[in-house]
Amino acid sequence: MKKIISLSIVFLLIVSCGKDLPMSTFDTYGPIAEEQAFIFSIIFWAGMVVLVAVEAAIIYVYFKYRRRKNSNRKAAQFHGNTKLEILWTILPVVFLAIVSVPALSAIWNFATMPENPAVVVNVKGHQYWFEFQYPDLHVVTANELHIPVGKQVLINLDSNNVLHSFWIPKIAGKTDIIPNQTNQMWIQADHTGLYYGQCAEFCGESHALMRFRVIVDTDEDFAAWIDHQKTEAYVPNDPLEKEGYTIFMSPKAGCGGCHMIHGSKKAKGRIGPNLTHVGSRQHLAAGIMENTQDNLRQWIKDPGKIKPGNIMASQGAVYMDPNKALTDSEVIALASYLQSLK
Amino acid sequence: MSDETTTGLNSRKILMWVFLGSDCMFFASLIGTYLIYKGMGASHPGPSDVFDIPTTSVSTFVLLMSSMSMVFAYAYLVRDNIKAFRIWMVSTIIMGATFLGFQIFEFSEFYFHDHLSPQTNLFGTTFYALTGTHGIHVTIGVVWLGIIFYSSLFRNSVSSKTNLDLDLAALYWHFVDIVWIVIFAVVYLFGTFRGFPS
Amino acid sequence: MTTIPLKLPFKINLSRPVNPTGIWDWITTTDHKKIGVLYGVTAFLMFITGGIEALLIRTQLAGPEMKIIAPEVYNQLFTMHATTMIFLGVMPLSAAFFNYIIPLQIGARDVAFPRLNAFSYWTFLFGALIMKSSWFLGGSPNAGWFGYAPITTTTFNAGHGIDFWVVGLQVLGVASLAASFNFIVTIINMRAPGMSFMRLPLFTWMTFITAILLVLAFPVITVALIELMLDRTFDFNFFNTSAGANPLLWQHLFWIFGHPEVYILILPAMGIVSEILPTFSKKPIFGYAAMVLAAAFIAFMGWLVWSHHMFTTGLGPIANSVFTITTMLIAVPTGVKMFNWIGTMWGGNIEFNTPTLFSVGFLSMFLIGGISGVMHSFSASDYQQQDTYFIVAHLHYVLFGGAIFGIFGGIYYWFPKITGRMYDEKMGKLNFWLMFIGQNLTFFPMHFIGMQGMPRRIFTYDANMGWAFWNGVETFSAYVIAFGVLFFMINMLKSWGNGPKAGDDPWDGRTLEWSISSPPPVYNFLDVPKVEALDDFWVKKQKGITKIKSKTKPKDIHLPQASYWPMLVALGLTIAAYGIIYNLVVCGLGIAMVLITVCAWSFEPVNEPDAH
Missing domain, CATH: 1.10.287.90 (Helix Hairpins)
Incomplete structure (x- = not known):
């Protein structure tokens, strides 16, 4: 009982x-x-x-x-x-x-995949962040997936490194991301809002920190977001932001080797997240912290501390070579430049 | 310890059968790997680029004949005809060694002439792993038969009373032979067969 | 043996140890009972290390955003915890029972191949040491116990941790295979006269089925490990995705082994429970034939369900439907077993003691794990549960509440037979209740947080996720389990030396092991028993036939003799294994040592040639 x-x-x-x-x-x-x-x-x-x-x-x-004391009951014998x-x-x-x-x-x-999905998204799993490509709309972004409300969205999952798994618990169960095998799934969200997603297949040291957000927009908001994402990056006027821009594009820092800033000739990298409109995102470093000046500075200063084992910390020139290490003022300048990329 | 067993069969013989069952799964997994990767990755050099079916057919035939020779050796041992037994043992061992010689020739041909190494592509990886594992099995068999033959040179070491030792070695030898037939069919023949997507 | 070993053509002195004592006795022993004790003690120590790893994991997860354990170390901990518990804990603890109990239950003097048995133990011990030594040699494996490629390849995992895992598991595989060959042959060929297959005690049956599963499943994982080893050591391409390899190859090979492995872990515990319940209910097992058939069916079906571990890998709807159905079907024979156990207790006169507590604990916990297992079989909803704590809850209900409870019950049950002493009943019950409460408070909340979206294998989580409360409860309860195990250890240590004398048949047992003295003499049975029924010993007791005067004298019984070689062959394997990690020349030396010692083993003389 x-x-x-x-x-x-x-x-x-x-x-x-x-x-x-x-x-x-x-x-x-x-x-x-x-x-x-x-x-x-x-x-x-x-x-x-x-x-x-x-x-x-x-x-x-x-x-x-159970056997009771002072009882002579015999166990029944049946096979x-x-x-x-x-x-x-x-x-x-x-x-x-x-x-x-x-x-x-x-x-x-x-x-059964939708025949006429409203949006097609190619999801690329990286070691500890998600890349979202909208092939038909010519938009590439990272860690924040925008989709229109009430529409079927087709997702192609791919990875060029280890296994990951794409999971938005409130919208759809997970599907694994497997190198050399493009998996497909479809999702649909019936209410606008912000939803949490997380990598669900162990992918290395910072697997726990590989998260993302799904932002479900109304049709108008989604169209506006897409239009904005297609624009070239903001070119700063503010002196501090300008200083950050210079550092970012400099061969010494080498940020542009891995990161893409649409409209710039020096930042054409495809290894790290596309930063064209990074300032417009709500979160940093695959959904693990709010996108604020302070958090961004900490991240630029020592990404390995916040997300152990990430590739920027282990392969970025400014983190490998003590002679190239960023000074505090450089970090501040970089952070304000990146925040300006709304 | 009592000599009698529950089934009347010798325990070592049952052990050998259980081991062979286990080894079947081992080869099944390797052949499975080969088949899963068939046609994947860089396609050249591929099976039809490297295989020389006539040559491998000869070595396959030699290995098959060695199994027959093994049967004769065992039959003569049971009849205590040690002399004939030795002759057939030598012939089995030589044919086994010949097969290995063919394999070494084949590997070096693929490696130096066709530039196929285990690192080249998935075909190289799966091919060398599978046939190499089989080659190690044959080598163990040849050494095992060699030890039995060597002991038979000394008086009364090998006789019909001790035929179990040879029986076990023969079982193993036939098994390795059968596995090769599967490999020859699946890897060599299917690999070069034109009607088959490779 | 019917054959005379081949004579060596040259003279070489291969003397065999004669009546060694002390440590040499343990190193050279071929007595299945001593090997059983060695297995049990070693595996239990490994179980403790796995438990410490679990406590460290739980400590890190006690609250959100804790920084007690570094991420890399955390990943190593959960990998080693699972690897330890499965390969160094549960499997060898079961093997300890196989060793000690099976020959006694089938009325044999020893196993079919005593030296092979010793070899199994030493190989297991060295394999365990290889695995555990990684903690001191630059870091343990860190890719999870199922080590999904390609994160195990050198591209993504350059350190030696995975190498330890790869060679350690292969060495352990050799140990398990050798032991299983031995037990299959022993059960087929060493049964006492009259002990037909349908008179075998259920524990022996379960062991037999387990060994068959193992013999067929381990080659598959061995191939997968060899492929990974070739990749890591010689740059082969099996899991090299840039050469076009498909990582799912690993998953298929792993789970074709891995699912039978699940039954390898649970069937022995089922066998133990099937011994304990009839004994203490004073009733025959309910539906003996159905129990055997159900286990055989489970073992067979175990080969047809592996892809239910891969529902989210995009196998397609046909595969997912098929594996959904096959997986659900396994619930049927499992249900039959469950009902038959209840039927066994029905109308019985059940003693309320530690072994039955653990057995009933097994039934109630395994039931929960079984039902959550059926939940996972529904691949459509499993998309939400896969790789979450819901799975962690399920597997711990089956493996901790199931296998470990069964094994602990078995240790209490056979303790008087093995040591000749009785354990402390009060402490045993305390041990049970601590473990039972701890188990449920640790693992039941994992169902909740799993459904609330907590993925497994994460070293940290955010406070706003709402997982903190239950994680705190789980961590606290994990320590409750640890205290339960602590009481178990105190009880065992105390009772082994000073417990009251147990007598030969303290439980009024049913199977042959209770017909001989406690602890059993080296030769087990003075006269090989003649078996006339299932539960023969019990039946004979009912008829009033107890001990018959024997004419055999102990000194006339020829026993397997001690040998150095099993240990030396295992040592050679170990050297070869380390050689693969560090230096291929050393590996070659190790292989040479194996070849030489195997030859010495096969030509080893018998001290008393008259024995044959």
């Missing part, structure tokens, strides 16, 4: 605790996550019935037939019961056959 009570409490906890958390799989905002939560609830309740019944049987039998055994072989089969119908149909639903 105690067990049953505690199990119902447990269930209440699942429902009550899960709902409003940022990455709860119960709090769904898209058809895929919804169907996944529905299928889970079927098997959950079915499982609960079996769990409670069988746990109760185990505990009942153990207490009911089995064929009818009963056939029954409890067949029953689970029937049970599973019934619950498998919605489960199997959902597999096909998820695997």
Whole structure:
């Protein structure tokens, strides 16, 4: 009895605790996550019935037939019961056959890619950040995925390094990102807003810090965002920002070797995130901190401290060569330049 | 320890069968790897660039014949005809060694002439790993048969009473032979067959 | 043996140790009981190290954004924790029971190949040391226990950690394979007269099925490891994605091994529970034949479900549907076993002691793990659970609440037989309740945080995720488990030396091991027993037939003799393994040592040639 009570409490906890958390799989905002939560609830309740019944049987039998002091009761001697055994072989089969119908149909639903997706996004997994390419719209960005509300979005997943997994718990379950095998999935979000995503396949030292955000816009907002992303980067006038610009483009710092700033001739790199409109993003370093002057300075100063094992910290010239190390004033200038890239 | 076993079979013989079952899975995994990677990655040099089917057919034939020779050796040992046994043993060992010689020739041909190394492409990687593993199996077999033959040169070391030792070695030898037939078919014949996408 | 070993053509003195004592006795022993004890003690020490690794992991996760353990070390910890628990903890603890109990249960004097058995143990020990030595030699493996390529290749993982993992697992594989060959042959060929297959105790049956699974599954992982080793050491291309390799090759090979491996871990524990429940219920097992068939079916199905570990890798809807169905089907035989265990207790007269507590704990925890397993089989919803803490909860319910509870139950159950002493019942119960409560408070909340989106293998999480409370509870409870294990250790150490004398048959047992003295004599059975029924010893006791006067004298029984070679061959393997990591010349020397010692082994004389 105690067990049953505690199990119902447990269930209440699942429902009550899960709902409003940022990455709860119960709090769904898209058809895929919804169907996944529905299928889970079927098997959950079915499982609960079996769990409670069988746990109760185990505990009942153990207490009911325990050896009591001063009792001469003899144990019943029987070897089995064929009818009963056939029954409890067949029953689970029937049970599973019934619950498998919605489960199997959902597999096909998820695997059928939309014929006319509103947007196609190529997701590239990197060691500890996500790159988002909109091939039809000619936009490349990082770590913040914008999609229009209520529309089917086709996602192509690819990696040129290790395995990753693309997961937005409130919108859709995960699909792995595998080198030499482009996986596909489709997502749809039915409410505007900001959603959390995270890499779900171990990908190295800072796997825990490989996150991203999904921003679901209205059609107008999405179109405006795309238009803005297509524009060339802002060229600064402010002296501090200008100083930052000079440092960024200088061969000494070499930022442009890895980072792209659209419109600049010296920043054409494709190894690191595209920084053309980095100032317009809400978060830094794959969704691990707010995009503020202060955080940006810390990140530029010592990225390896914030995200151990990242490639910029281990291969960037200013971090490898003490002679090229950035001074505090250079860091401040760089940060204000990058923030100006709205 | 009691001499009697539950089944009446010698335990070592059962051990050998269990081992061969296990080894089957080993080769199955290697052949599986080869098939999964077939046609993937850089395509040249590929199977049809390097394989010389007539040559490998000869070495396959030699290995097959060595199995037959092994059967004769065993049959004569059971009849305690040690002299004939030795002759067939020598012939088995020579044919096994010949097969290995062919393999070394083939490998060096591929390596130096066709520039196919394990590092070249996926075909090189999977091909050398699979056939090399088989080659190591054959080498172990040749050494094992060699030890038995060597002991038979000394009086009363090998007789029908001790035929189990040869029986086990023969089982192993036939197994390695069968595995080669599979490899020859899957890797060599399918690899160069024109109607087959490679 | 029916054969005379081949004579060496030249004279060389290969003397065999004669009645060694002290440490030499343990090093050269071929007695299955001593090897069983060695296995058990070593594996338990490894289990403790794995537990310490787990506590460190939990400590780091106690709260959000903690900085107790560096990310790199954390990754090494979770890799080593899993590798340790699976390959150095649960498997060899099961092997300890195989060694000690199987020959006693089937009425044999020893295993079929006593020296091979010693070799298995030494290889296991050295493999464990190779693995663990990585902590002191520049860092442990850090890619997770299933080491998904290509993060294990030198491109992404230049250090030696993965090399230790690759060679360590191969050496451990050799140990497991050798042991399994031995047990298959022993169970087929060393059974006492009348001990037909359908009279085998269920633990022996489960061991038999486990060994068959192992013999077929380990070659697959060995191939995968060899491929990775060739990649890392000789620049082969198996997992080199820039040469066009597909990383899913590793996953397929790994899980074709990995799923049978799951049953390799759980079946022995099921066997132990199937011994304990009838004994203390004073009843025969319910549906013996169904239990055997169900296990065989589970073992068979274990080969057809591997891709349920790969539902999110884009295998396509057909594969996902097929593997969904095959995985669900495994619930059926598992359910049969569960119901039969309940049927075994039904109408019984069940003793309320530590072994039954652990067994009933096993049933109730394994049930939870089983049901969450069926939940995962639904690939459509598994997209949300894959690689989250929900999976971590599931696997710990099966492996900790399942396998470890079964094994602990087995240790208490057979402790009087092995040591001749009785353990402290009160402390045993305390041990159970601490572990039971700790287990549920540690692993049950993982279901919640998994569904709330916490991925596994992350060294940190943000405070605003809402995972902090349950993580705190889990960390606290992990220490409760640790205290439970501590009481277990105190109990064992205390009782081994000073426990009250247990007597030969303290539980009124059913199987042959209880018919001999505790601890058993070196020769096990004075006369090889004649078996006439399932639970033969129990049946004979009911008929009033207990001890028969034997005419055999202990000194007339020929026992397997001690040998140095098994240990030396294992040592050669170890040298070769380190050679692969550091220096190929050393590897060559190690292989040479293996070849020489194997030859010496096969030509080793017998001290008493009359023995045959």
